[in-house]
Amino acid sequence: MLPIVGIIEPNEVQEIRARLVAANYHHGKLDTSWRFVDEKNHHQAREDEAILDLQRLVREALMANFQFKIYAWPSKWARMGFSRYGPDEHYGRHVDGWTQRNADGEMIRRDLSFTIFLSEPESYEGGELVLERLDGPVSIKLPAGSIFIYSTGVIHQVMPVRSGERHVCVGWIESRLRNEEQRNLIYELSLVHANMQKGELNLLVDKGISTLMRMWGDM
Ligand SMILES: O=C(O)CCC(=O)C(=O)O
Ligand SMILES: [Fe+2]
Structure with a gap:
Protein backbone atom coordinates (compact mmCIF):
# COMPACT_ATOMS: atom_id res chain seq x y z
CA MET A 1 0.00 0.00 0.00
CA ARG A 176 6.77 -6.02 -13.36
CA LEU A 177 6.90 -7.02 -9.68
CA ARG A 178 3.77 -9.05 -8.91
CA ASN A 179 5.00 -10.08 -5.44
CA GLU A 180 4.25 -7.51 -2.75
CA GLU A 181 7.29 -8.20 -0.56
CA GLN A 182 9.64 -7.99 -3.51
CA ARG A 183 7.93 -4.77 -4.66
CA ASN A 184 8.27 -3.19 -1.21
CA LEU A 185 11.95 -4.14 -0.99
CA ILE A 186 12.78 -2.76 -4.44
CA TYR A 187 10.88 0.43 -3.57
CA GLU A 188 12.87 0.97 -0.37
CA LEU A 189 16.21 0.13 -2.00
CA SER A 190 15.40 2.53 -4.85
CA LEU A 191 14.62 5.29 -2.32
CA VAL A 192 17.94 4.65 -0.58
CA HIS A 193 19.73 4.68 -3.93
CA ALA A 194 18.07 7.92 -5.03
CA ASN A 195 19.17 9.65 -1.82
CA MET A 196 22.78 8.38 -1.74
CA GLN A 197 25.80 10.33 -2.77
CA LYS A 198 27.55 9.19 -5.92
CA GLY A 199 30.41 6.76 -5.37
CA GLU A 200 31.28 3.12 -4.88
CA LEU A 201 28.42 2.31 -2.45
CA ASN A 202 25.91 4.00 -4.73
CA LEU A 203 27.14 1.83 -7.59
CA LEU A 204 26.85 -1.35 -5.50
CA VAL A 205 23.24 -0.57 -4.51
CA ASP A 206 22.44 0.15 -8.16
CA LYS A 207 23.99 -3.20 -9.08
CA GLY A 208 21.91 -4.93 -6.38
CA ILE A 209 18.64 -3.41 -7.59
CA SER A 210 19.43 -4.34 -11.16
CA THR A 211 20.29 -7.94 -10.15
CA LEU A 212 17.08 -8.31 -8.13
CA MET A 213 15.00 -6.92 -11.00
CA ARG A 214 16.57 -9.46 -13.36
CA MET A 215 15.75 -12.23 -10.86
CA TRP A 216 12.19 -11.12 -10.03
CA GLY A 217 10.93 -8.78 -12.73
CA ASP A 218 8.45 -9.74 -15.47
CA MET A 219 8.93 -8.06 -18.84
O1 LIG B 1 -13.75 4.55 -5.40
C1 LIG B 1 -12.81 3.94 -4.93
O2 LIG B 1 -11.97 4.46 -4.18
C2 LIG B 1 -12.63 2.46 -5.22
C3 LIG B 1 -13.73 1.91 -6.08
C4 LIG B 1 -13.58 0.44 -6.29
O3 LIG B 1 -13.36 -0.30 -5.38
C5 LIG B 1 -13.66 -0.10 -7.65
O4 LIG B 1 -13.98 0.65 -8.59
O5 LIG B 1 -13.39 -1.31 -7.83
FE1 LIG C 1 -12.65 -2.16 -6.14
Whole structure:
Protein backbone atom coordinates (compact mmCIF):
# COMPACT_ATOMS: atom_id res chain seq x y z
CA MET A 1 0.00 0.00 0.00
CA LEU A 2 1.34 3.43 -0.82
CA PRO A 3 -0.20 6.91 -0.67
CA ILE A 4 1.40 9.68 -2.76
CA VAL A 5 0.00 13.10 -1.98
CA GLY A 6 0.02 15.67 -4.80
CA ILE A 7 0.76 13.27 -7.68
CA ILE A 8 -1.63 15.38 -9.81
CA GLU A 9 -1.04 19.15 -9.71
CA PRO A 10 -3.94 21.31 -8.43
CA ASN A 11 -4.41 22.95 -11.86
CA GLU A 12 -4.62 19.49 -13.47
CA VAL A 13 -7.17 18.34 -10.90
CA GLN A 14 -9.23 21.42 -11.76
CA GLU A 15 -8.87 20.67 -15.47
CA ILE A 16 -9.98 17.04 -14.96
CA ARG A 17 -12.95 18.08 -12.82
CA ALA A 18 -13.96 20.70 -15.40
CA ARG A 19 -13.84 18.11 -18.18
CA LEU A 20 -15.85 15.61 -16.11
CA VAL A 21 -18.73 18.09 -15.93
CA ALA A 22 -19.36 17.28 -19.59
CA ALA A 23 -19.04 13.50 -19.07
CA ASN A 24 -21.93 11.15 -19.61
CA TYR A 25 -22.47 9.24 -16.33
CA HIS A 26 -24.34 5.97 -15.99
CA HIS A 27 -25.08 3.80 -12.96
CA GLY A 28 -22.18 1.52 -11.97
CA LYS A 29 -24.48 -1.53 -11.99
CA LEU A 30 -24.62 -1.32 -15.79
CA ASP A 31 -20.92 -1.95 -16.11
CA THR A 32 -19.58 -4.77 -14.00
CA SER A 33 -19.18 -8.50 -13.80
CA TRP A 34 -22.30 -10.18 -12.36
CA ARG A 35 -20.48 -10.83 -9.08
CA PHE A 36 -20.70 -7.29 -7.79
CA VAL A 37 -23.93 -5.90 -9.18
CA ASP A 38 -25.42 -5.71 -5.67
CA GLU A 39 -22.37 -3.99 -4.21
CA LYS A 40 -22.15 -1.24 -6.82
CA ASN A 41 -24.09 1.90 -6.05
CA HIS A 42 -22.38 4.84 -7.70
CA HIS A 43 -21.99 6.47 -11.11
CA GLN A 44 -19.28 6.00 -13.74
CA ALA A 45 -18.36 8.18 -16.71
CA ARG A 46 -19.06 6.44 -20.02
CA GLU A 47 -15.81 5.81 -21.87
CA ASP A 48 -15.75 8.11 -24.90
CA GLU A 49 -12.95 10.00 -26.68
CA ALA A 50 -12.89 12.71 -23.98
CA ILE A 51 -12.51 10.10 -21.22
CA LEU A 52 -9.78 8.27 -23.16
CA ASP A 53 -8.01 11.62 -23.34
CA LEU A 54 -8.32 12.05 -19.56
CA GLN A 55 -6.93 8.54 -19.05
CA ARG A 56 -3.84 9.54 -21.07
CA LEU A 57 -3.44 12.75 -19.08
CA VAL A 58 -3.59 10.86 -15.76
CA ARG A 59 -1.23 8.10 -16.95
CA GLU A 60 1.36 10.68 -18.01
CA ALA A 61 1.11 12.45 -14.64
CA LEU A 62 1.62 9.16 -12.79
CA MET A 63 4.58 8.09 -14.92
CA ALA A 64 6.23 11.48 -14.37
CA ASN A 65 6.29 10.73 -10.61
CA PHE A 66 9.48 9.02 -9.41
CA GLN A 67 7.89 7.48 -6.30
CA PHE A 68 5.10 5.97 -8.38
CA LYS A 69 7.53 4.50 -10.90
CA ILE A 70 9.80 2.82 -8.35
CA TYR A 71 6.79 1.38 -6.49
CA ALA A 72 4.35 0.33 -9.21
CA TRP A 73 6.67 -0.76 -12.05
CA PRO A 74 3.80 -0.85 -14.55
CA SER A 75 4.20 -3.16 -17.54
CA LYS A 76 0.56 -2.85 -18.69
CA TRP A 77 -2.23 -0.46 -17.86
CA ALA A 78 -5.89 -1.35 -17.64
CA ARG A 79 -8.46 1.23 -18.65
CA MET A 80 -9.15 3.73 -15.88
CA GLY A 81 -12.58 4.72 -14.66
CA PHE A 82 -13.92 8.03 -13.45
CA SER A 83 -16.52 7.54 -10.73
CA ARG A 84 -18.87 9.83 -8.87
CA TYR A 85 -20.47 9.03 -5.52
CA GLY A 86 -23.36 11.28 -4.51
CA PRO A 87 -25.33 11.21 -1.25
CA ASP A 88 -26.20 7.63 -0.16
CA GLU A 89 -24.01 6.13 -2.86
CA HIS A 90 -21.34 3.60 -1.95
CA TYR A 91 -19.51 0.50 -3.21
CA GLY A 92 -19.92 -2.52 -0.94
CA ARG A 93 -17.25 -5.04 0.11
CA HIS A 94 -15.57 -6.73 -2.83
CA VAL A 95 -12.28 -7.86 -4.35
CA ASP A 96 -11.31 -6.50 -7.76
CA GLY A 97 -11.12 -9.26 -10.37
CA TRP A 98 -7.60 -10.43 -11.13
CA THR A 99 -7.84 -9.84 -14.88
CA GLN A 100 -9.20 -7.10 -17.10
CA ARG A 101 -9.56 -6.77 -20.86
CA ASN A 102 -7.90 -3.69 -22.26
CA ALA A 103 -9.33 -1.33 -24.87
CA ASP A 104 -7.36 -3.19 -27.58
CA GLY A 105 -8.61 -6.60 -26.41
CA GLU A 106 -5.48 -7.63 -24.54
CA MET A 107 -5.93 -9.31 -21.13
CA ILE A 108 -3.95 -7.80 -18.32
CA ARG A 109 -3.30 -9.24 -14.87
CA ARG A 110 -4.34 -6.82 -12.16
CA ASP A 111 -1.58 -6.65 -9.55
CA LEU A 112 -2.24 -3.16 -8.20
CA SER A 113 -5.43 -1.15 -7.79
CA PHE A 114 -5.43 2.59 -7.27
CA THR A 115 -7.74 5.44 -6.37
CA ILE A 116 -6.91 9.03 -7.29
CA PHE A 117 -8.89 11.48 -5.19
CA LEU A 118 -10.37 14.33 -7.25
CA SER A 119 -12.50 16.01 -4.53
CA GLU A 120 -11.24 17.85 -1.48
CA PRO A 121 -11.99 15.80 1.67
CA GLU A 122 -13.91 18.71 3.25
CA SER A 123 -16.30 18.82 0.29
CA TYR A 124 -18.04 15.50 1.16
CA GLU A 125 -18.90 13.51 4.26
CA GLY A 126 -18.31 9.74 4.38
CA GLY A 127 -16.97 8.05 1.25
CA GLU A 128 -13.84 6.60 2.87
CA LEU A 129 -12.06 3.84 0.97
CA VAL A 130 -11.74 1.05 3.57
CA LEU A 131 -9.27 -1.81 3.06
CA GLU A 132 -9.51 -4.98 5.14
CA ARG A 133 -6.00 -5.92 6.14
CA LEU A 134 -5.31 -8.95 8.32
CA ASP A 135 -4.29 -6.63 11.14
CA GLY A 136 -7.47 -4.55 10.88
CA PRO A 137 -9.28 -2.12 8.60
CA VAL A 138 -7.53 0.90 7.09
CA SER A 139 -9.67 3.92 6.20
CA ILE A 140 -8.42 6.27 3.49
CA LYS A 141 -9.55 9.74 2.49
CA LEU A 142 -6.82 11.86 0.90
CA PRO A 143 -6.54 15.43 -0.43
CA ALA A 144 -7.53 16.03 -4.06
CA GLY A 145 -4.64 15.15 -6.38
CA SER A 146 -3.43 12.22 -4.20
CA ILE A 147 -3.24 8.58 -5.17
CA PHE A 148 -3.64 5.50 -2.98
CA ILE A 149 -2.15 2.30 -4.44
CA TYR A 150 -2.87 -1.15 -2.98
CA SER A 151 -2.58 -4.84 -3.85
CA THR A 152 -5.51 -5.92 -5.97
CA GLY A 153 -6.35 -8.98 -3.84
CA VAL A 154 -7.44 -6.98 -0.78
CA ILE A 155 -11.14 -6.87 0.23
CA HIS A 156 -12.26 -3.23 0.15
CA GLN A 157 -15.30 -0.98 0.03
CA VAL A 158 -16.28 2.66 -0.33
CA MET A 159 -18.40 3.82 2.60
CA PRO A 160 -21.68 5.66 1.86
CA VAL A 161 -21.32 9.34 1.04
CA ARG A 162 -23.53 11.25 3.48
CA SER A 163 -23.35 14.66 1.78
CA GLY A 164 -21.49 16.29 -1.09
CA GLU A 165 -19.90 14.45 -4.01
CA ARG A 166 -16.87 12.21 -4.11
CA HIS A 167 -15.06 12.16 -7.47
CA VAL A 168 -12.26 9.64 -8.07
CA CYS A 169 -10.27 8.07 -10.85
CA VAL A 170 -9.75 4.32 -10.35
CA GLY A 171 -7.33 2.12 -12.23
CA TRP A 172 -5.38 -1.13 -12.32
CA ILE A 173 -1.84 -2.03 -13.24
CA GLU A 174 0.03 -5.13 -14.25
CA SER A 175 3.34 -4.71 -12.45
CA ARG A 176 6.77 -6.02 -13.36
CA LEU A 177 6.90 -7.02 -9.68
CA ARG A 178 3.77 -9.05 -8.91
CA ASN A 179 5.00 -10.08 -5.44
CA GLU A 180 4.25 -7.51 -2.75
CA GLU A 181 7.29 -8.20 -0.56
CA GLN A 182 9.64 -7.99 -3.51
CA ARG A 183 7.93 -4.77 -4.66
CA ASN A 184 8.27 -3.19 -1.21
CA LEU A 185 11.95 -4.14 -0.99
CA ILE A 186 12.78 -2.76 -4.44
CA TYR A 187 10.88 0.43 -3.57
CA GLU A 188 12.87 0.97 -0.37
CA LEU A 189 16.21 0.13 -2.00
CA SER A 190 15.40 2.53 -4.85
CA LEU A 191 14.62 5.29 -2.32
CA VAL A 192 17.94 4.65 -0.58
CA HIS A 193 19.73 4.68 -3.93
CA ALA A 194 18.07 7.92 -5.03
CA ASN A 195 19.17 9.65 -1.82
CA MET A 196 22.78 8.38 -1.74
CA GLN A 197 25.80 10.33 -2.77
CA LYS A 198 27.55 9.19 -5.92
CA GLY A 199 30.41 6.76 -5.37
CA GLU A 200 31.28 3.12 -4.88
CA LEU A 201 28.42 2.31 -2.45
CA ASN A 202 25.91 4.00 -4.73
CA LEU A 203 27.14 1.83 -7.59
CA LEU A 204 26.85 -1.35 -5.50
CA VAL A 205 23.24 -0.57 -4.51
CA ASP A 206 22.44 0.15 -8.16
CA LYS A 207 23.99 -3.20 -9.08
CA GLY A 208 21.91 -4.93 -6.38
CA ILE A 209 18.64 -3.41 -7.59
CA SER A 210 19.43 -4.34 -11.16
CA THR A 211 20.29 -7.94 -10.15
CA LEU A 212 17.08 -8.31 -8.13
CA MET A 213 15.00 -6.92 -11.00
CA ARG A 214 16.57 -9.46 -13.36
CA MET A 215 15.75 -12.23 -10.86
CA TRP A 216 12.19 -11.12 -10.03
CA GLY A 217 10.93 -8.78 -12.73
CA ASP A 218 8.45 -9.74 -15.47
CA MET A 219 8.93 -8.06 -18.84
O1 LIG B 1 -13.75 4.55 -5.40
C1 LIG B 1 -12.81 3.94 -4.93
O2 LIG B 1 -11.97 4.46 -4.18
C2 LIG B 1 -12.63 2.46 -5.22
C3 LIG B 1 -13.73 1.91 -6.08
C4 LIG B 1 -13.58 0.44 -6.29
O3 LIG B 1 -13.36 -0.30 -5.38
C5 LIG B 1 -13.66 -0.10 -7.65
O4 LIG B 1 -13.98 0.65 -8.59
O5 LIG B 1 -13.39 -1.31 -7.83
FE1 LIG C 1 -12.65 -2.16 -6.14
